[in-house]
Amino acid sequence: MRTAYSVETVRTAERALMARLPEGALMQRAAAGLAVACAELLGRVYGSRIVLLVGSGDNGGDALYAGARLARRGAGVAAVLLAPERTHAGGLAAFRRAGGRTVDPADGEETVLRADLVVDGIVGIGGTGGLRPDAERLAGFAAEARVPVVAVDLPSGVEADTGEVRGAAVRADLTVTFGTHKPALLIDPAREYAGSVRLVDIGLGDVLPEEPGLEALQHVDVAALLPVPGAESDKYRRGVVGIAAGSARYPGAAVLAVAGALRGGAGAVRYVGPAADAVIARFPEVLVSDQGPKHAGRVQAWVVGPGAGDDASVVGEVVSADVPVLIDADGLRLADRDAVRARTAPTLMTPHAGEAAALLGVAREEVEGARLASARELAARYGATVLLKGSTTLIADAAGGAVRVNSTGTGWLATAGSGDVLSGLAGSLLAAGLSALDAGSVAAYLHGLAGRLASDGAPVGAHDVAEAVVRAWRDVRDQ
């Protein structure tokens, strides 16, 4: 499990750890890890030209101490001091002693353009708001000249706790972060600014609380959650998932949701709705009914909404069922909000940003800019687990606790019908007995991985993704 902690939690943990260690020890650990990462990226340290962009806090201190280490190994290191009178004093002294030189921001252009590497020590977890003009200008030169950029702890300009990017921010090739990941390193849009991320252990693990703010499942975590039939299993014990989806206008949504459901581990898939012929033609193993959800026979979980058009009565019937229910797409618009809140069995809602915005009564951009807060807010308002789809899909539980973030997504999944496959897949996992949080996060993981495997860098259709779920499953299981 990859975990991230909020700034407040990191600061508390750092204070506890610092109290046990000699002064400056943590910063030295951070700087040592940073210097190693820079050296690896450069390949050859001796004779290379490194520019540090140094802000007024400890983030700049890390950069200066790392710069001193690199200067001692023969690099030519220049530091652009963005707030000269507030620069980290110990770091600056060490840097100078090691032969580093300082440059006025006004003269920074030429230095940055000629650099082999730029180190962004402008701000870390103490930063708020975008880059100030001086820093923005220098980061712009680095981007223009395509000089590799290593961000210290975080790419400066992003909001550490939320992943928002409110103004200009550094675009890094590598971010070297200390002690733990910060939420911004896992959540878009900030995640895109970080490049690849390297975690340096500074001993924080012992003092961080057990429950993180965010967690990202890895292969091994997903493998442990996959439902696997035992010797005693029959189709009912493995779970039956009911799919109430599709309409005369959108029969394809039903086919795709069923396609996802068949690959999610439930023992049987029931389909209810007007697209039964299309479903059966494609998947003869599906049990179909046109009698409505209440008369469909036993199911352990329902999926409602994909391509449902305007049939609110089916959505109402499913929402009133006393089994886990996944509500997606049109279902999110048609469901009675009080009825959703009144449910006692688990509810999993799977909106994209536009649907989440409609549910929250805000503009779509507001959700895009504050994805974490939006997912949490929706989960709290509806007493439901919320899977907010996007380039980083987030899954927030009704009970609060750590929010899950999916790390397997790919832009190729932004294709029509992809969400229908995801809802069927997650519903199937719900029917197989996973909690709403696990079903949502395992489905997002497999779906993202299936998208990558199916695509391999080329466009894919949603049915390709559904078919590749089997490969994703094996990939996870066989790791």
Ligand SMILES: NC(=O)C1=CN([C@@H]2O[C@H](COP(=O)(O)OP(=O)(O)OC[C@H]3O[C@@H](n4cnc5c(N)ncnc54)[C@H](O)[C@@H]3O)[C@@H](O)[C@H]2O)[C@@H](O)CC1
């Ligand atoms: N606290 C610790 O134990 C450790 C901290 N470390 C480093 O220290 C950093 C945190 O240091 P600080 O708390 O000093 O905070 P930062 O260095 O992140 O930044 C705070 C300073 O930046 C200014 N600032 C805020 N927003 C700005 C913006 N948008 N543009 C320009 N300036 C801005 C503030 O006025 C303040 O002076 C971490 O990110 C990490 O790099 C590491 O050395 C590891 C140990």
Ligand SMILES: [K+]
């Ligand atoms: K930084």
